[in-house]
Amino acid sequence: MSRNAMIEFGIPQRLYQGSGSIKKLPEILALEKWTRVMLVCGPTLYKTGVIAPIESMIKDSGAEYIVFTHIKPNPEIGPIEEEALPAFREFAPDVIIAVGGGSTLDTAKGIVISGDSGRPILDFTIDKLAQHDRLPHKTPPMIAIPTTAGTGSEVGANAVIGDENGLKLVIRHDAIVPAYALLDPDLLAGLPFSVAAATAMDTFVQALETLTNQNANDFTRTCSLRSLELVGEAIRSFVADPSHPVYADKMSRACMWAGFSLGLAGIGQDHVITHPMGEAPFDLPHGDACGMVLPAVIEYNGLACKDLYHQAYDALTGGHTAFSDFEVQQLIDWCVALNGDLHIAKDKSFEEWGYDGKETLELMMRHPIMKIAIALNEPQGQTEYPRRTGDAEYRKIIERVAIYSKAQAEAAKARLSEI
Numbered sequence: 001m002s003r004n005a006m007i008e009f010g011i012p013q014r015l016y017q018g019s020g021s022i023k024k025l026p027e028i029l030a031l032e033k034w035t036r037v038m039l040v041c042g043p044t045l046y047k048t049g050v051i052a053p054i055e056s057m058i059k060d061s062g063a064e065y066i067v068f069t070h071i072k073p074n075p076e077i078g079p080i081e082e083e084a085l086p087a088f089r090e091f092a093p094d095v096i097i098a099v100g101g102g103s104t105l106d107t108a109k110g111i112v113i114s115g116d117s118g119r120p121i122l123d124f125t126i127d128k129l130a131q132h133d134r135l136p137h138k139t140p141p142m143i144a145i146p147t148t149a150g151t152g153s154e155v156g157a158n159a160v161i162g163d164e165n166g167l168k169l170v171i172r173h174d175a176i177v178p179a180y181a182l183l184d185p186d187l188l189a190g191l192p193f194s195v196a197a198a199t200a201m202d203t204f205v206q207a208l209e210t211l212t213n214q215n216a217n218d219f220t221r222t223c224s225l226r227s228l229e230l231v232g233e234a235i236r237s238f239v240a241d242p243s244h245p246v247y248a249d250k251m252s253r254a255c256m257w258a259g260f261s262l263g264l265a266g267i268g269q270d271h272v273i274t275h276p277m278g279e280a281p282f283d284l285p286h287g288d289a290c291g292m293v294l295p296a297v298i299e300y301n302g303l304a305c306k307d308l309y310h311q312a313y314d315a316l317t318g319g320h321t322a323f324s325d326f327e328v329q330q331l332i333d334w335c336v337a338l339n340g341d342l343h344i345a346k347d348k349s350f351e352e353w354g355y356d357g358k359e360t361l362e363l364m365m366r367h368p369i370m371k372i373a374i375a376l377n378e379p380q381g382q383t384e385y386p387r388r389t390g391d392a393e394y395r396k397i398i399e400r401v402a403i404y405s406k407a408q409a410e411a412a413k414a415r416l417s418e419i
């Protein structure tokens with residue numbers, strides 16, 4: 001059950017979801033009288049022409065525009081402060097249009113939050129700025145056009161940006177909720193298998209973790225469960241063929257619903273452990289790390305939230321299992337099978353990604369996000385996760401991640417040898 005007696009929610013943006021949603025762009029620019037545009041997108045999307053129809057719409061609207069394409073897979077403060085912000089301040093756009101995956105949207109959010117403040121992005125991280133705090137400087141509105149169905153950044157107040165040491169910093173503020181989001185499933189058509197798999201897995205894990213977070217409320221649980229239903233119906237078929245209109249639309253919506261929950265309910269231990277896994281020496285893509293960690297986290301939390309896992313299992317499978325017939329192991333098995341089918345983490349074990357159970361475990365435990373999460377779980381703190389999780393418990397969960405991932409890798413090798 002939720003710890004909170006009061007419900008907080010709101011959707012402070014205009015959303016268009018469905019095939020052809022990007023065609024709303026000229027109408028929005030005209031309605032808002034935005035005539036100076038900074039277009040932020042990844043270099044590959046720009047070079048391969050995916051952006052061309054959007055750029056044409058901006059051009060045809062008569063707007064003046066500049067393009068920023070220096071986006072890294074895990075965005076870092078460096079290029080944003082050295083290149084994007086000077087360009088933003090010189091051009092002074094009315095609006096930033098971000099087209100791409102989570103990294104692109106988070107880069108654009110870094111530009112937005114720093115705005116015309118003249119202050120570094122580091123000044124706006126969650127430890128220094130609360131979500132609803134008023135800012136003394138102007139921040140531009142943003143239009144988010146996602147080209148993956150994953151993190152749900154287009155509907156959220158969160159951004160993750162790395163510092164010069166690769167350490168991931170979190171920003172959470174109302175100013176970076178995009179004013180408009182155009183969720184057009186047609187843009188997902190060209191996703192490579194591994195990207196479709198990892199991003200879809202991120203959506204799934206976010207839906208499940210928001211469902212079981214103790215800050216969840218009626219609104220977020222409704223969103224999380226709807227997301228899980230759509231994931232269950234579409235995730236495998238979508239990853240097999242992201243150009244399929246029905247499955248792409250379902251995953252686009254699954255991502256949107258999980259994104260709403262994420263901003264309000266928060267996540268769980270999976271998203272804590274995946275932070276160090278996304279950095280050296282592992283450098284696992286976020287969605288792959290999410291999938292790899294999930295079975296062990298469910299196993300640990302099962303004691304505390306079997307009822308919610310039961311609801312999740314029924315949503316994913318479209319079934320109506322009697323609670324008395326449900327075991328948490330069924331949900332774990334479902335996730336293990338999904339990891340195998342989606343070839344999560346390239347079917348490689350955590351060990352094969354660089355985990356040694358010794359130095360690298362200590363490295364993970366020293367990560368600032370792990371330390372913050374553990375501090376919140378001290379006896380005097382109020383955990384928002386299903387179960388209180390301290391240093392010893394995180395170590396145990398990580399050990400189990402290594403075991404589960406090894407089994408996935410061995411099963412994949414056995415399958416290959418059968419062919």
Ligand SMILES: [Fe+2]
Pocket residue numbers: 151202206271286290
């Ligand atoms: Fe995530």
